[in-house]
Amino acid sequence: MANPTIENHREDVAGRANVEDTPELLAYYGELGRMDAAALWTVANKIEPWQPKSSSVPVLWRYEDLRDYVLRSVELVTPEKAGRRVIYLNNPGRRDVAACVGWLYSGLQVMHPGEVASAHAHSASALRFIMEGEGAYTIVDGHKMTLGVNDFVLTPNGTWHEHGVSAEGTPCIWQDGLDIPLVNALEANFYVVHPDLQQKVGYAVDDMSHTWGAPGLRPVNSEWAKGHSPLLKYDWGSTYEALQRYAKATEGSTFDGVLMNYVNPVTGGPVMQTIGASMQMLRPGEKTRAHRHTGSFVYQVAKGEGYSIIDGKRFDWKPRDIFCVPSWAWHEHANASASEDACLFTFNDLPVMQSLGLYREEAFGDNGGRQPILA
Ligand SMILES: [Fe+2]
Numbered sequence: 001m002a003n004p005t006i007e008n009h010r011e012d013v014a015g016r017a018n019v020e021d022t023p024e025l026l027a028y029y030g031e032l033g034r035m036d037a038a039a040l041w042t043v044a045n046k047i048e049p050w051q052p053k054s055s056s057v058p059v060l061w062r063y064e065d066l067r068d069y070v071l072r073s074v075e076l077v078t079p080e081k082a083g084r085r086v087i088y089l090n091n092p093g094r095r096d097v098a099a100c101v102g103w104l105y106s107g108l109q110v111m112h113p114g115e116v117a118s119a120h121a122h123s124a125s126a127l128r129f130i131m132e133g134e135g136a137y138t139i140v141d142g143h144k145m146t147l148g149v150n151d152f153v154l155t156p157n158g159t160w161h162e163h164g165v166s167a168e169g170t171p172c173i174w175q176d177g178l179d180i181p182l183v184n185a186l187e188a189n190f191y192v193v194h195p196d197l198q199q200k201v202g203y204a205v206d207d208m209s210h211t212w213g214a215p216g217l218r219p220v221n222s223e224w225a226k227g228h229s230p231l232l233k234y235d236w237g238s239t240y241e242a243l244q245r246y247a248k249a250t251e252g253s254t255f256d257g258v259l260m261n262y263v264n265p266v267t268g269g270p271v272m273q274t275i276g277a278s279m280q281m282l283r284p285g286e287k288t289r290a291h292r293h294t295g296s297f298v299y300q301v302a303k304g305e306g307y308s309i310i311d312g313k314r315f316d317w318k319p320r321d322i323f324c325v326p327s328w329a330w331h332e333h334a335n336a337s338a339s340e341d342a343c344l345f346t347f348n349d350l351p352v353m354q355s356l357g358l359y360r361e362e363a364f365g366d367n368g369g370r371q372p373i374l375a
């Protein structure tokens, strides 16, 4: 009776679709199919699950495994030919959309001293988090920013941007984070190469940091109406100092330790309209409790060693390792050191979840708030 070409997702629960196949119904479904139509009750339980069902799986990408392959790409392709010389993180559940997790893309990009990538603009919002090397810089709409390890820089949607490493620098590797899969899902992605291939620097180097980077201070008569933060670079020194100072004044979050969001200094909101980012510090020996929430998260270990438990599986991490937490997956973090703090950089799609009214959060209630480890 069952026709393998016609799906029927039945659930024996009041209020859910539970229609058994009959020869008459199967014929009816077949006729609907020929008109590019179908009966909702055959797929309703599948397309409206009881709770979010991420097709992404939790993954940890070890930097020591990937680094040599990233460096090898320098010998294999030029930035001119590749456009962007990047090894991207391909979640086994999201290969069809080249996502690292959910609707977020991420990759590792390498550039040698003196190399410059061509300037371009796209509808996807992007960020970079510097992993190693000296002399990296990014130019966004004429604003040049110098970058060091653990610095975080924005290349917001629609801005002209290009990356390079100064001739006096060293080979640099950074993590890119973009919402390419989301913007493609929304069928709204444009990509433009700069007509001159490179853009001119129009301002003093690091001018946006000098203008917008002082905590609690805003220049007189400053105007900023764009949808992204005018502070395009968030440097590691002041970020780490802020976490250490905040740690003196707070117990921290049960689920995240000492966590601070990178924000747009004009609005106090997320750095870009579709991507949020934060840095969190786990104090020596700290183990957080588990929770889950909607939204996809990509973590990079900025400092220290420890582990995270994601949907019952333990992932041990070291500096520069990257891991992801899919939407609605249980997760908790632990600092393995009794003497050193550990810091995790994160970017996520929380601004999308929050602005669309889709954010939900839940604490893990059993077992003292900690997940049992699954074999
Ligand atoms: Fe780009």
Ligand SMILES: [Fe+2]
Pocket: 255, 291, 292, 293, 331
């Ligand atoms: Fe979380």
